[in-house]
Amino acid sequence: MSKIHVTTTINGEPAEFLCEPHQTLLDVLRNELNLTGSKEGCASGDCGACSVIVDGRLMCSCLMLAVESTGHEVTTIEGVAKGDELHPVQRQFLQHAALQCGFCTPGLIVAAKALLDRNTNPTETEARYWLAGNLCRCTGYDKVIRAVLDAAAEMRGETVA
Amino acid sequence: MTYVGNKADLRVVGTRPIRPDGVDKVTGRATFGADMVMPGMIWGKVKRSPHAHARIVSIDTSKASKLPGVKAVITAEDFPNIASEEAFVGEGPMNFRDLSRNCMARGKALYEGHAVAAVAATTESICDAALELIEVTYEVLPFVIDVEDAMKPDAPLLHDDMYTQGVQPKPSNPSNVAKRVHFGLGDIEAGFRDAEVVVEGRYTTQPVHQAYIEPHATVVSYGADQQCLVWSSSQGQFMVRSYCAKLLGIELSNIRVMVAEIGGGFGGKTLVYLEPLALALSKKAGRPVKMMMTREEVFRATGPTSGGTVEVKIGARKDGTITAAQATLKYQAGAFAGSPVQPGCMTAFAVYDIKNVSVTGYDVVSNRPKVAAYRAPGAPISCFGVESAMDDLARKLGMDPVELRLKNAAKDGTKAAYGPTFKDIGFVETLEEAKKHPHYSIPLGPNQGRGVASGFWFNIGGESSGAVHIAEDGTAVVMSGNPDIGGSRAGMAMMAAEVLGIPVEKCRPIVADTASIGFTHLTGGSRVTFATGMAVTQAAEKVVEILKQRAALIWDIPVEAVEWKDGAAYPAGANAGGFDPLTLPEIAMKAGRTGGPIGAEQGVNAQGAGPGFGTHICDVEVDPETGKVTVLRYTAIQDVGRAIHPSYVEGQIQGGAVQGIGWALNEEYIYDKNGKMDNAGFLDYRVPVASDLPMIDTVMVEVPNPRHPFGAKGVGEVPIVPPMAAVANAIRGAIGIRMEHLPMSPPKVRAPLDARK
Numbered sequence: 001m002s003k004i005h006v007t008t009t010i011n012g013e014p015a016e017f018l019c020e021p022h023q024t025l026l027d028v029l030r031n032e033l034n035l036t037g038s039k040e041g042c043a044s045g046d047c048g049a050c051s052v053i054v055d056g057r058l059m060c061s062c063l064m065l066a067v068e069s070t071g072h073e074v075t076t077i078e079g080v081a082k083g084d085e086l087h088p089v090q091r092q093f094l095q096h097a098a099l100q101c102g103f104c105t106p107g108l109i110v111a112a113k114a115l116l117d118r119n120t121n122p123t124e125t126e127a128r129y130w131l132a133g134n135l136c137r138c139t140g141y142d143k144v145i146r147a148v149l150d151a152a153a154e155m156r157g158e159t160v161a
Numbered sequence: 162m163t164y165v166g167n168k169a170d171l172r173v174v175g176t177r178p179i180r181p182d183g184v185d186k187v188t189g190r191a192t193f194g195a196d197m198v199m200p201g202m203i204w205g206k207v208k209r210s211p212h213a214h215a216r217i218v219s220i221d222t223s224k225a226s227k228l229p230g231v232k233a234v235i236t237a238e239d240f241p242n243i244a245s246e247e248a249f250v251g252e253g254p255m256n257f258r259d260l261s262r263n264c265m266a267r268g269k270a271l272y273e274g275h276a277v278a279a280v281a282a283t284t285e286s287i288c289d290a291a292l293e294l295i296e297v298t299y300e301v302l303p304f305v306i307d308v309e310d311a312m313k314p315d316a317p318l319l320h321d322d323m324y325t326q327g328v329q330p331k332p333s334n335p336s337n338v339a340k341r342v343h344f345g346l347g348d349i350e351a352g353f354r355d356a357e358v359v360v361e362g363r364y365t366t367q368p369v370h371q372a373y374i375e376p377h378a379t380v381v382s383y384g385a386d387q388q389c390l391v392w393s394s395s396q397g398q399f400m401v402r403s404y405c406a407k408l409l410g411i412e413l414s415n416i417r418v419m420v421a422e423i424g425g426g427f428g429g430k431t432l433v434y435l436e437p438l439a440l441a442l443s444k445k446a447g448r449p450v451k452m453m454m455t456r457e458e459v460f461r462a463t464g465p466t467s468g469g470t471v472e473v474k475i476g477a478r479k480d481g482t483i484t485a486a487q488a489t490l491k492y493q494a495g496a497f498a499g500s501p502v503q504p505g506c507m508t509a510f511a512v513y514d515i516k517n518v519s520v521t522g523y524d525v526v527s528n529r530p531k532v533a534a535y536r537a538p539g540a541p542i543s544c545f546g547v548e549s550a551m552d553d554l555a556r557k558l559g560m561d562p563v564e565l566r567l568k569n570a571a572k573d574g575t576k577a578a579y580g581p582t583f584k585d586i587g588f589v590e591t592l593e594e595a596k597k598h599p600h601y602s603i604p605l606g607p608n609q610g611r612g613v614a615s616g617f618w619f620n621i622g623g624e625s626s627g628a629v630h631i632a633e634d635g636t637a638v639v640m641s642g643n644p645d646i647g648g649s650r651a652g653m654a655m656m657a658a659e660v661l662g663i664p665v666e667k668c669r670p671i672v673a674d675t676a677s678i679g680f681t682h683l684t685g686g687s688r689v690t691f692a693t694g695m696a697v698t699q700a701a702e703k704v705v706e707i708l709k710q711r712a713a714l715i716w717d718i719p720v721e722a723v724e725w726k727d728g729a730a731y732p733a734g735a736n737a738g739g740f741d742p743l744t745l746p747e748i749a750m751k752a753g754r755t756g757g758p759i760g761a762e763q764g765v766n767a768q769g770a771g772p773g774f775g776t777h778i779c780d781v782e783v784d785p786e787t788g789k790v791t792v793l794r795y796t797a798i799q800d801v802g803r804a805i806h807p808s809y810v811e812g813q814i815q816g817g818a819v820q821g822i823g824w825a826l827n828e829e830y831i832y833d834k835n836g837k838m839d840n841a842g843f844l845d846y847r848v849p850v851a852s853d854l855p856m857i858d859t860v861m862v863e864v865p866n867p868r869h870p871f872g873a874k875g876v877g878e879v880p881i882v883p884p885m886a887a888v889a890n891a892i893r894g895a896i897g898i899r900m901e902h903l904p905m906s907p908p909k910v911r912a913p914l915d916a917r918k
Contacts, residue, residue, distance in 0.1 A: 039411075
């Protein structure tokens with residue numbers, strides 16, 4: 001079977017790759033493009049460790065075929081910080097110690113960014129339901145939710161302790 | 162040197178710096194098990210038994226081997242057939258023969274998902290095709306899944322050479338009961354005669370998986386010169402080295418295990434599954450091999466912890482004094498002996514000072530995956546029974562449940578039924594905190610209830626290595642031998658910085674591979690901050706001694722006349738001479754002229770780990786229509802000795818409590834009538850998600866452990882012990898029904914509610 005040539009945009013830069021028709025976007029990100037920040041925890045859309053943003057929409061990259069990214073804009077964890085400048089969500093995850101093993105963290109941060117891109121003033125309940133697709137087995141979510149709410153406050157220009 | 166007594170003098174310990182590996186982990190740069198590639202690497206996959214119990218009549222690999230792209234096919238024949246030998250390498254005892262046969266079935270497949278063969282090929286797709294071409298002929302055997310069924314005399318036998326240990330006389334027939342254990346204190350019958358009130362219960366728990374989000378993954382290279390490189394995500398690089406060496410017959414120093422970041426373990430990565438297979442494949446193929454499990458494989462073939470049956474009987478005087486406590490525990494071990502029933506027995510009544518105790522346990526094999534350690538292995542199961550019965554006792558006596566626990570609480574000087582006499586423990590303090598916590602007096606609404614439960618875990622010490630090297634600019638590299646699962650690099654850097662007297666940012670913590678630091682027992686048993694922290698502290702103290710010697714040399718005064726404070730050498734008093742202080746960078750710069758590089762490694766066998774105690778308060782609301790239980794409030798109080806980095810201590814407590822809530826409400830292995838797991842995925846095996854939970858409030862009680870330089874006690878395991886009983890007791894309060902079986906999922910809670918209508 002011949003491979004398919006895909007042209008897309010990843011983290012703001014033009015990208016192209018060859019892939020098999022059955023390869024997922026996660027597989028290609030990790031194994032063809034060496035963007036290993038997106039993780040495989042289940043490959044069935046249940047854990048959220050592979051979360052990416054496609055044209056502003058939060059997606060599990062394990063549930064999307066790589067060829068479907070043609071002509072779309074994909075943001076992965078590697079594209080969340082701007083150079084040395086961390087995104088407020090990343091900064092607040094560090095401040096709050098909202099990670100332990102760090103494996104689910106890229107997916108949680110991408111998902112939280114997608115939330116705050118559309119709503120910089122979520123309630124705790126809204127944040128909890130938005131992030132319900134991202135499993136974290138280490139933290140019990142307490143510090144994760146506090147980090148996301150403080151990141152939101154920071155993005156609203158409020159002073160965060 | 163010890164720093165315990167003077168907390169006010171500590172500059173770094175007890176603060177909350179950003180963890181040194183944090184930026185890597187929030188930007189996707191951290192490299193986990195599956196993120197590694199090696200030049201020339203190919204892929205490996207495992208063929209697994211579709212049967213719960215079957216004799217392997219033959220395995221024909223010829224078609225698979227001929228498939229283009231296939232570079233190696235292995236079965237049990239490619240491994241030494243090793244003899245039975247007990248070892249203590251992981252978090253509990255392990256028999257090398259059993260481990261070998263768990264990694265690759267020999268003669269019989271003992272559970273659905275048991276590895277029977279493996280292939281390596283140039284692509285993952287070719288691996289999949291090759292697995293289909295391996296022809297295994299099975300003779301399907303009767304199977305047994307549940308623990309009490311497995312104990313029956315006519316149950317299908319897993320191992321025809323297994324005779325129950327710990328019973329006299331030695332049994333004449335083989336059995337699925339691997340072992341009987343017993344712990345006792347005093348006179349149990351006299352204790353019950355003394356009792357004015359007796360409560361009894363029979364409780365069951367289901368196996369639950371550690372459910373770390375990172376599936377097992379490894380990349381290995383077996384060189385033509387027998388030198389092996391293993392990249393692996395595990396809880397112990399030295400554990401991986403030991404097991405691979407034993408299972409493959411390789412000398413230890415010929416295996417170098419590199420440490421990947423580990424995406425959660427909770428005990429489940431204290432043994433090997435893929436690494437020996439990958440090495441055997443790599444040897445045969447002459448190429449590096451990468452293997453990753455799918456989530457389904459993780460559920461079917463690794464972990465979980467035991468399910469069990471817990472029978473409890475407690476007798477007390479009317480004033481609440483417990484006179485006798487008895488328990489019988491039956492734990493599933495999975496396919497090989499080794500359930501955590503022994504620690505389950507030892508911890509069962511450990512939080513109480515009881516004169517007459519009798520606990521008996523049975524370790525039982527059945528056709529399930531071999532159990533692995535899971536956070537305080539064994540303790541949550543027995544605690545669920547004991548603390549549920551304690552709640553019934555409090556109700557029967559009309560006593561507040563915290564007061565009942567206070568009345569019987571273990572204190573300094575209490576002799577535990579499992580042996581030791583406690584000292585420097587903080588259990589009473591957790592109960593006093595519970596009593597005065599605002600949570601404990603918030604009014605409850607309709608269908609709401611409040612539960613309390615306490616828990617215990619030993620915590621361990623053991624062998625660890627730490628090293629501190631001073632770089633030419635005066636910064637420090639702090640090396641240790643434990644994979645960092647939850648922030649231990651931060652703790653190591655902080656303890657070294659405290660001793661060296663420099664900012665924590667000047668200490669770079671490194672998790673070293675097996676060729677770069679001395680032996681270190683794995684990350685488990687809540688031992689790292691205690692034992693490895695001790696090694697790092699002592700290495701840093703050695704470095705301080707060297708720094709003082711160098712300053713003495715530069716000043717030409719005796720070393721006794723030099724003192725070290727705030728990261729610099731000072732003359733000790735006026736008689737030593739009027740020298741300006743020499744800072745660490747100044748001494749480091751001159752190291753070449755004063756004797757060469759400055760650094761030290763220290764190995765320890767740390768003794769005197771302080772046991773951990775916790776008390777949890779849980780509020781729930783039960784929906785009477787659906788049986789759904791919602792946790793409204795949760796407070797976890799724990800004696801932590803001294804928190805080195807309080808945020809990560811809180812994180813351990815919160816995470817453990819939530820795993821316990823999952824165990825209480827949702828998680829279980831479900832088997833179909835053919836002995837196959839029905840819910841091998843995160844959709845059907847439901848771990849708690851963010852929207853299931855409230856904030857988890859934590860209270861850290863600090864009763865320092867004088868046997869650690871900074872007073873630390875292990876903190877990671879205690880918090881999973883009380884939650885199941887705390888939730889069950891809250892449900893009892895809400896609906897007046899005692900839930901005796903886990904998980905307390907909606908249908909299980911609704912059934913007795915419907916029956917009552």
